[in-house]
Every structure is written in C-alpha cells, then in structure tokens.
Amino acid sequence: MAERWDIRHVDLSAALPAIAESERPVFAVFWWRELPLGVRTFLPEELPLGRTQIASLAADLAAVQLAARLEHFGGPARATFDGRAVLSIPLDAIRSSGDLLGQLDALAETTPAPASDISVVICTRDRPVALAGCLARLRDQQSPPGQIVVVDNSSRRTAEPILSSFPDVQYVHEPRPGLSVARNAGVRASRCPLIAFTDDDVEPYQGWTREIARAFSNPDIDAVTGLVLPAELDTAAQRFFQLEMGGFGGECTPLIFDGRFFAETCPKGAQVWRVGAGANMAFRRTVFDKIGLFDERLGAGASGCSEDSELWYRLLAGGGACLFEPRAVVLHHHREQWNELRQQVRAYMQGHVSALLVQADRFGHRGNIRRIVRQLPAYFARTAFRAIQDGASLRLQILQEEVLGWLGGLRYAIQPGWRARSKLPCGTAGLGTGGVRS
Amino acid sequence: MGYRIVEIELAEPLAPLSLTEAESGFAIVARWKGRLAGFHMEKTAAGACLSTAALSSLAEEHFARRALALEAQAEFVTRQSPPPAGAAPSLSIAICTKDRAKRLARLLASLCAAWPTSPFPSTEILVVDNASVDGETREAVSQFEGVRYVFEPRAGLDFARNAALEHATGGLLAFLDDDVVIDRDWLFGLYAGWSGCPEAGGFTGLVLPYRLDTEAQIEFERRGGFGRGFEARRFHSAKAGNPLHPVGAGILGAGCNMAFDRSLLLSLGGFDEALDTGAPLPGGGDLDIFYRVLRSGRIMAYEPRYAVYHEHRETIPQLRRQYWTWGLGFMAYLTKSRRSDSALKAKQDAIIRWWLFDKLAALAGSTCRLRLREAGFHAAELWGGVIGMAGEYDRSLLRVQKIREQTP
Numbered sequence: 001m002a003e004r005w006d007i008r009h010v011d012l013s014a015a016l017p018a019i020a021e022s023e024r025p026v027f028a029v030f031w032w033r034e035l036p037l038g039v040r041t042f043l044p045e046e047l048p049l050g051r052t053q054i055a056s057l058a059a060d061l062a063a064v065q066l067a068a069r070l071e072h073f074g075g076p077a078r079a080t081f082d083g084r085a086v087l088s089i090p091l092d093a094i095r096s097s098g099d100l101l102g103q104l105d106a107l108a109e110t111t112p113a114p115a116s117d118i119s120v121v122i123c124t125r126d127r128p129v130a131l132a133g134c135l136a137r138l139r140d141q142q143s144p145p146g147q148i149v150v151v152d153n154s155s156r157r158t159a160e161p162i163l164s165s166f167p168d169v170q171y172v173h174e175p176r177p178g179l180s181v182a183r184n185a186g187v188r189a190s191r192c193p194l195i196a197f198t199d200d201d202v203e204p205y206q207g208w209t210r211e212i213a214r215a216f217s218n219p220d221i222d223a224v225t226g227l228v229l230p231a232e233l234d235t236a237a238q239r240f241f242q243l244e245m246g247g248f249g250g251e252c253t254p255l256i257f258d259g260r261f262f263a264e265t266c267p268k269g270a271q272v273w274r275v276g277a278g279a280n281m282a283f284r285r286t287v288f289d290k291i292g293l294f295d296e297r298l299g300a301g302a303s304g305c306s307e308d309s310e311l312w313y314r315l316l317a318g319g320g321a322c323l324f325e326p327r328a329v330v331l332h333h334h335r336e337q338w339n340e341l342r343q344q345v346r347a348y349m350q351g352h353v354s355a356l357l358v359q360a361d362r363f364g365h366r367g368n369i370r371r372i373v374r375q376l377p378a379y380f381a382r383t384a385f386r387a388i389q390d391g392a393s394l395r396l397q398i399l400q401e402e403v404l405g406w407l408g409g410l411r412y413a414i415q416p417g418w419r420a421r422s423k424l425p426c427g428t429a430g431l432g433t434g435g436v437r438s
Numbered sequence: 439m440g441y442r443i444v445e446i447e448l449a450e451p452l453a454p455l456s457l458t459e460a461e462s463g464f465a466i467v468a469r470w471k472g473r474l475a476g477f478h479m480e481k482t483a484a485g486a487c488l489s490t491a492a493l494s495s496l497a498e499e500h501f502a503r504r505a506l507a508l509e510a511q512a513e514f515v516t517r518q519s520p521p522p523a524g525a526a527p528s529l530s531i532a533i534c535t536k537d538r539a540k541r542l543a544r545l546l547a548s549l550c551a552a553w554p555t556s557p558f559p560s561t562e563i564l565v566v567d568n569a570s571v572d573g574e575t576r577e578a579v580s581q582f583e584g585v586r587y588v589f590e591p592r593a594g595l596d597f598a599r600n601a602a603l604e605h606a607t608g609g610l611l612a613f614l615d616d617d618v619v620i621d622r623d624w625l626f627g628l629y630a631g632w633s634g635c636p637e638a639g640g641f642t643g644l645v646l647p648y649r650l651d652t653e654a655q656i657e658f659e660r661r662g663g664f665g666r667g668f669e670a671r672r673f674h675s676a677k678a679g680n681p682l683h684p685v686g687a688g689i690l691g692a693g694c695n696m697a698f699d700r701s702l703l704l705s706l707g708g709f710d711e712a713l714d715t716g717a718p719l720p721g722g723g724d725l726d727i728f729y730r731v732l733r734s735g736r737i738m739a740y741e742p743r744y745a746v747y748h749e750h751r752e753t754i755p756q757l758r759r760q761y762w763t764w765g766l767g768f769m770a771y772l773t774k775s776r777r778s779d780s781a782l783k784a785k786q787d788a789i790i791r792w793w794l795f796d797k798l799a800a801l802a803g804s805t806c807r808l809r810l811r812e813a814g815f816h817a818a819e820l821w822g823g824v825i826g827m828a829g830e831y832d833r834s835l836l837r838v839q840k841i842r843e844q845t846p
Binding site (some may be wrong): 015025041042043044045046050051052053055056058059060062063064066067073074086087088089090091094095097099100101104243385388389390391 | 448449452470494495497498499502503504505506507508509510511513514515517518633634635669670672674675676677678679681788791792795796799
C-alpha cells in the first residue's frame with residue numbers, strides 16, 4: 001500500500017496491445033474504443049501482459065458486454081439481489097453467432113445524441129479549484145448540455161468568482177447547508193426535462209452528457225447512473241478507498257434495476273446503493289414531480305450521505321426503473337488524506353443508517369431495520385475477524401469509523417422531530433431560494 | 439448414491455439425460471467445440487430425468503458465458519498477428535507410481551491413445567516404479583510399447599520425481615500421478631499452455647473428478663476438489679490483491695498434474711525429498727516446487743485444457759486423512775520455506791496466522807451448525823497443521839537421510 005499506483009487506459013480494439021512493464025503497480029481500465037469493459041489491477045511483477053493472456057482477458061470482458069447488451073444474447077442484463085448480473089445466454093445464439101468483434105464494434109459506436117435536453121447540476125461547497133476543473137470538462141462535452149447550474153452551498157459564496165470564466169454557467173446560491181438542500185435548489189433552477197448531477201470533485205469524460213442522453217432514449221428508464229473511476233491513486237487514502245473498499249465500483253456491465261430487483265430484495269432491505277453513485281446520476285424531471293425531491297434530512301451536511309440512494313428507493317418502490325450505464329464515465333478525485341477518508345467513511349455509514357430508518361419509516365419495509373440490526377453488525381464482525389486474520393490494522397481503523405457512523409445513524413433516529421420533517425419538498429417549476437444569476 | 443458424470447458438447451444439440459435408480463445426481467463436463475468450458479454438479483432425486491430444455495437452461499446459466507468468451511477469443515487470436523514462432527521443446531511425461539498397477543495401466547491406456555498425435559516434436563513416456571513390492575508394475579508397463587521403465591528403490595514420491603528428472607530427456611517434463619486419467623485434449627492443452635507462455639517455468643492444469651460413485655468422492659468435489667477453474671491464469675512472484683502470494687502456493691494447482699522446464703528444475707536442485715515422502719509426510723512437495731519456481735522469477739501458468747480426471751478417495755476416513763495430509767504438508771512446506779527463504783518471513787508468518795484463523799473459524803462454524811462430518815474434515819486439517827508445525831519436517835529429514843544411507 002506504500003507505493004503510488006499508475007492508472008492506465010488500454011483500448012483493446014486496436015491490434016491487441018500488451019500492457020508494458022511498469023515500475024509501479026497498475027490500475028488498468030480496459031476499453032473497446034469508448035466502451036468501458038472492466039478494470040483489473042497488476043503488480044509490477046505481473047507485467048508485461050502476454051498476448052495470449054490479454055486475448056483471453058479481452059474475450060472474457062467482451063463476452064460479458066455482448067451478453068449484457070444484445071437482445072439475442074439474452075440482454076439487457078437485469079440486476080439480481082446483490083446488484084450483480086446473472087447472464088443467461090441462449091446456446092443457439094452462440095452456435096449461430098459470427099463476427100462477435102464486429103458486434104462489439106457496433107456496441108462501441110457512438111451516436112451524436114444531442115444533450116440539449118439535459119440540465120447539469122453541480123453542488124459545491126468551498127472547493128473552487130476543483131469546481132473549475134469540473135466545469136472545464138463540462139465545457140468540453142461532445143454534446144453540450146442545455147444548461148449547467150452551479151449551486152453554491154457556501155455561506156461565503158466561494159464558487160462565485162470562478163464563474164466569471166464560465167459565462168454560460170448559471171449560478172445559484174443556497175445558503176442553507178446540506179447537499180440535499182443544494183440539489184433541490186439545483187432541480188428548481190433547472191429547465192430541461194433531464195437533470196444530471198455531478199460533484200465538484202469529479203471530471204466527466206467528454207462523452208458523458210451524450211451517453212446520458214442516449215441512455216434516456218429508452219422511455220422505460222426513469223433514472224441513469226454511470227461509471228465512476230478514480231482520477232488518481234496517489235495517496236494511501238485513495239488507494240485504500242478504491243482497492244480495499246471497492247471505491248465507487250468498477251464493474252462495467254450495464255444493469256437494469258427495476259421493480260423485480262426491488263421486490264426480490266425488499267424483505268432483506270433493498271440494496272439500492274448498488275444502483276450507483278451521486279457523483280454520476282441523472283433523472284427525468286417527471287420523477288421529481290411524481291415522488292418529490294431529495295429528502296433534506298439526508299445527505300452530506302445533514303445525515304452524511306445516501307440522499308441519492310433514498311431517492312432511488314422511492315423510485316423503485318413506486319415501480320420505476322434505473323439503468324446503470326457504464327458508458328457514462330466520470331473520474332472522481334478520492335479523498336487524499338487518511339483523516340478525510342476516515343471522516344468520509346463515518347459519514348457514509350451514518351448516512352446509510354439514517355436512510356434505512358427513513359425508508360423504513362416511510363414505507364414500513366422492515367428489511368431496512370433488519371439491515372441495521374442484523375446485517376450491518378454481522379458485516380462489522382466479519383470485517384473485524386478478517387482484518388485481524390490479515391493483520392490489516394488500517395482496515396480496523398476504518399472499521400472503527402464505520403461502527404461509530406452506525407451508532408451516529410442510530411442516534412439520528414432518536415433525534416426529536418426528525419419524523420415530523422418527513423414531508424418531502426416538491427415542485428420543480430419554481431426557482432431556488434437563493435439569488436439567481438444567469 | 440453416486441453421481442453420473444456426463445460430457446456434453448454445447449455446440450451440438452443437447453440430448454436429455456435420465457439417471458438410473460442408483461444415481462442421485464449428475465456432474466456435467468461441458469465442452470465448446472471440443473474445448474473444456476465448464477463443470478457443474480447437482481444433487482437430484484434418484485433416477486431423475488433431465489429434459490433437453492432443463493439441460494439447456496442449466497447450460498445457458500453455467501457454461502454459456504465461457505462458450506461465448508471462447509468464441510470471442512478465437513476471433514481475437516485470428517485478429518492478432520501470429521506469434522513469433524519458437525521451436526517447441528521435446529516432452530517427457532513421467533508417472534511416479536507405487537503398487538498400483540491397475541490404475542497405472544488405466545492411465546497409460548489414456549496416454550497411449552493420445553500419444554500418436556502429440557503436437558510436441560518428440561514425446562517420451564517414463565514410468566518411475568517407486569519401490570513397488572512386486573513385479574506387477576513392471577509387467578503393466580511392458581504391455582505398452584515404447585513406454586520407458588525406471589526403478590527407484592528409495593521409497594518416497596520426491597525420490598521418484600527426482601529419478602524422473604534424472605532419466606528424462608525432454609526440455610519439458612510433465613508429471614502425472616497414477617490415480618489420474620488424462621483428458622483427450624491433455625497434450626494439446628499442455629502445448630497450448632506452453633505456446634501461450636513459452637517463458638513459463640512451470641505449468642499446472644485442471645483436475646476434474648474421474649468418478650463420483652461414493653459419498654466421499656462427491657463430498658470432496660462438492661467442497662471444491664482440486665478445481666482451479668476454466669480460465670487460463672498466470673502466476674508471478676507477486677499478485678495484486680493477494681498480499682501473501684506466493685506463500686499460499688496451493689492456488690496454483692496440484693501435484694497430480696504439473697509440468698516444468700526441465701533445465702529449471704535441474705538448476706533448482708530438483709524436488710525436496712523430505713516432502714511428499716508417502717506416510718508419514720505425504721504432501722507439501724508440489725507446494726514447495728511451485729513456490730521455488732515463482733521465487734526463481736519464472737512464471738507458473740495454469741491452463742484448463744491441460745486437464746486430467748482424478749480418482750478421489752473412496753471412503754470418508756480416507757478423505758479425512760487426505761485433509762490431514764493437506765494441513766501437514768502445508769505446514770511442513772512452510773517450515774522449510776521459513777528456513778531456506780527468510781526474505782519472505784513476514785509473509786510466511788502472516789500466512790500461518792491466516793491459516794490458523796481460517797481453519798479455526800471453519801471448525802467453529804461447522805460445529806455450531808452441527809455439521810459434524812465437515813467439522814471432522816476441518817479438525818483433521820488443523821491437526822495435521824499442528825503436527826506439521828511441531829517439527830515434522832525435521833523428523834522427515836532424518837528419515838530421508840536414513841533411507842539414503844540404507845539404499846546403495
């Protein structure tokens with residue numbers, strides 16, 4: 001864990017390249033042109049990759065894409081209870097297949113889908129430099145979005161000076177603290193029928209808005225999430241978050257989360273956090289009209305996090321469908337400092353438990369409580385056992401934060417008056433409460 | 439009681455499967471255009487029938503993804519420019535055996551069927567008779583024309599393996615245990631393994647069950663058997679995501695089906711004769727050689743087409759003893775490695791702690807669930823490990839020294 005890792009992007013569609021030798025460990029992201037296929041990690045001793053090795057890796061990754069995306073191979077893939085795809089591929093289709101790589105080429109084809117129907121909302125708080133980086137990437141989108149809204153959640157309005165370099169970006173000041181509050185202000189300030197959210201510590205790929213627009217071309221899809229890759233793995237905290245805790249995921253299999261997924265998992269607590277990450281998500285505006293906005297008791301600045309997954313929960317409970325579409329790619333700058341990571345992990349767990357309480361309260365679904373009192377303590381016990389077994393003292397530190405976060409979430413439940421605030425803010429037509437400048 | 443093992447070809451229409459009243463389950467070995475693509479076993483009612491549709495949906499769930507990947511792989515390979523042609527090495531196949539003439543004959547029959555079409559420029563088969571008490575082994579070998587016979591008077595598998603190393607002439611030396619039968623693709627599998635990674639120092643392959651007739655055989659396979667999967671893999675001296683690698687050498691494969699660059703084995707000094715001695719220390723020799731190959735900086739390649747069928751232990755007591763030997767062999771190998779390769783001391787110590795934790799937790803878990811037979815397996819493995827840690831390697835060194843002195 002002591003060493004810096006390199007992040008390499010490898011396009012397997014070119015005449016198969018081997019991954020060259022490296023002095024540092026490599027986090028490799030495999031692509032088929034602009035279609036992400038998967039991630040793998042390699043130590044310097046495991047490199048270079050041989051030609052046959054890369055051919056078999058490429059074939060495995062290609063098979064999953066074909067099966068998850070093409071109807072004749074059994075696609076589109078639906079999420080099972082733990083958010084994974086079960087791929088069942090008709091044998092006849094394989095027997096009569098031919099030119100699989102051609103079919104993969106077709107899947108990687110990018111269509112110039114216009115993104116003028118998308119409002120991008122970025123909520124920020126006292127991170128002007130990072131925000132400028134994010135906005136620069138949004139300016140370079142191949143399909144420019146219809147609107148970009150920055151919601152400044154800082155009492156000192158620290159984002160405002162940055163915006164002088166981005167004249168097309170709309171500035172909304174939301175002085176009431178909380179990510180949910182800020183996101184709701186963003187929704188109210190948005191005009192377009194699709195609303196995409198990203199964070200100030202994120203750099204969207206050039207095709208991000210285009211791929212979101214394409215994903216929404218399926219009228220059955222109400223919400224879209226995308227792939228969140230690490231921007232760098234330079235510090236111990238960043239590596240721990242990505243490599244030990246899984247980061248924001250690295251699976252590149254597109255997945256539909258629908259009523260069936262929800263019904264299957266509801267008795268044990270629907271695992272809605274598997275849908276994606278708030279750093280890369282989008283909704284139809286009609287979703288907010290139908291089920292309300294983000295719950296302002298949740299999220300960073302309030303409970304800690306999970307305002308995103310709680311919204312997916314409401315959406316799925318009401319029969320909606322979410323699509324995880326890894327073609328919509330962003331890079332995320334993980335927390336650099338170990339202490340920041342500890343705080344983040346604690347906030348995540350606290351927010352998670354609070355969201356479970358809110359979900360149980362709103363719908364009476366007991367599975368959420370079961371997760372709090374049974375699954376999470378069992379997870380803590382398992383993690384502690386493994387950490388001691390592996391002699392992983394860093395994992396124990398992080399586990400300590402998780403347990404404290406769990407307790408913090410429970411404390412949240414006995415806070416007076418939280419149930420009284422269960423009414424969801426609604427209405428997407430108005431403007432934010434803060435000043436608006438175009 | 440037993441499970442029927444059936445082979446199916448996924449590229450052809452499937453036929454329904456009906457078990458006899460004596461069969462209470464099935465195990466499917468699936469191929470895609472001849473290449474091994476998957477293994478799946480399932481318990482059923484005695485005499486159950488599996489319709490074509492049921493078999494298809496099972497195949498679609500368990501094997502189709504690999505079949506599709508194999509198709510894609512074929513396309514990748516044709517798209518790639520052809521690899522630089524290097525001369526293939528000659529191959530020696532060594533079978534070390536002791537007092538099991540019938541099984542040896544069964545293996546030789548499967549080998550001799552594949553022998554004429556060997557893709558290697560030259561292929562020799564060598565039987566090392568490891569101090570068999572009578573002449574049956576020699577007689578069995580004489581039934582097969584062209585098979586060489588070597589007698590090694592010093593009892594112990596690694597004595598026999600070193601004798602094979604000495605007498606073999608091939609650039610590549612493959613070892614087979616006498617309780618296996620090779621898959622019809624075995625030679626091509628080894629060749630594919632070699633041509634995919636000619637720089638590798640060693641190769642291991644898939645081990646499937648030969649029969650699943652008894653409870654013990656089914657139980658062993660159900661608990662993972664020797665299976666290492668249907669995906670080709672490479673092992674180096676370090677592995678991302680596995681900080682204890684290569685000390686946990688068991689993931690590489692099994693000694694009943696392994697091959698090495700012979701010159702590398704010679705330069706490493708061959709096998710450690712104090713390991714894999716038969717009773718009282720019947721194990722650890724394969725782990726030791728895998729570990730030393732990786733530590734020498736060479737790759738170990740796992741190739742699923744390089745497959746054998748292994749006859750598992752027949753009875754539960756035999757199986758329990760096998761788990762005992764795993765614990766014993768693993769700890770004896772670690773005792774040796776800690777002494778001879780202190781650079782990895784931290785990993786070696788960590789894996790002992792890891793292993794004890796793992797076995798104790800498994801034992802506690804199965805005891806709490808009242809799965810007593812399983813608890814017995816865990817206890818046996820744990821007990822073997824404890825004996826292994828308590829100086830078994832040193833005792834074995836003394837025993838082996840004595841055998842050397844007694845044999846002229």
